[in-house]
Amino acid sequence: xxxxxxxxxxxxxxxxxxxxxxxxVDLAIYAKPHVxxxxxxxxxxxxxxxxxxxxxxxxxxxxxxxRGDGYKGRRLYLTKLREETNTSLVEKFRKEQxxxxxxxxxxxxxxxxxxxxxxxxxxxxKK
Numbered sequence: 793x794x795x796x797x798x799x800x801x802x803x804x805x806x807x808x809x810x811x812x813x814x815x816x817v818d819l820a821i822y823a824k825p826h827v828x829x830x831x832x833x834x835x836x837x838x839x840x841x842x843x844x845x846x847x848x849x850x851x852x853x854x855x856x857x858x859r860g861d862g863y864k865g866r867r868l869y870l871t872k873l874r875e876e877t878n879t880s881l882v883e884k885f886r887k888e889q890x891x892x893x894x895x896x897x898x899x900x901x902x903x904x905x906x907x908x909x910x911x912x913x914x915x916x917x918k919k
Contacts, residue, residue, distance in 0.1 A: 795911070796827040804858040804865060808835065813848035825854060825868070825906075833868065834905045843902060846872050852906065857914060865914030870906035877902055 808822040818841045825833035833854075837843045846852065850872035858864040877900060912918050 794827075795825075795830050795833070795908070798866065799824045799827055799856075802856075802858055804856055806854055806856045808842060809853045809855070810842050810845035811849050811851070812845045818842060818845055822854065824856070826903075828905070831908050832873070832905060833870070833908060834903050837902045837904050839900050839902070843904070846904065855914065863915045867910075867912045867914060868908055869910040869912070871909055873905040873907050875902045875904045879903065 806822045806824055807819055809817060809819050811817045820840070820842045822835055822842075825835055827833050842852075852870045852872070854868040854870060856865045856868075910918070
């Protein structure tokens with residue numbers, strides 16, 4: 793199943809992990825990624841610790857836990873490619889996830905693009 797199909801059809805919760813240049817790790821709950829294609833995804837971010845960490849360390853991991861019994865899901869290993877600030881595309885994606893990015897929040901938003909380095913199941917080794 794492609795990443796696009798997977799994230800369009802499966803419900804669950806996501807967690808994005810980043811670390812700063814000193815290796816101090818941060819975890820944050822994140823909505824499903826916006827799948828560009830099977831090699832790239834993007835997330836809308838606020839100017840918080842996750843975004844700050846990516847300025848000094850471009851690597852991240854996203855864990856998606858499927859809703860339901862058992863331990864099903866995906867782990868995406870990512871490398872930051874680029875980001876956009878306050879563009880119409882950021883606004884479009886924000887509107888798709890109002891629970892994450894309130895329309896009342898007027899702080900800067902970033903659409904951060906990542907290369908998908910690896911996709912692994914939630915539990916176990918590589919596919």
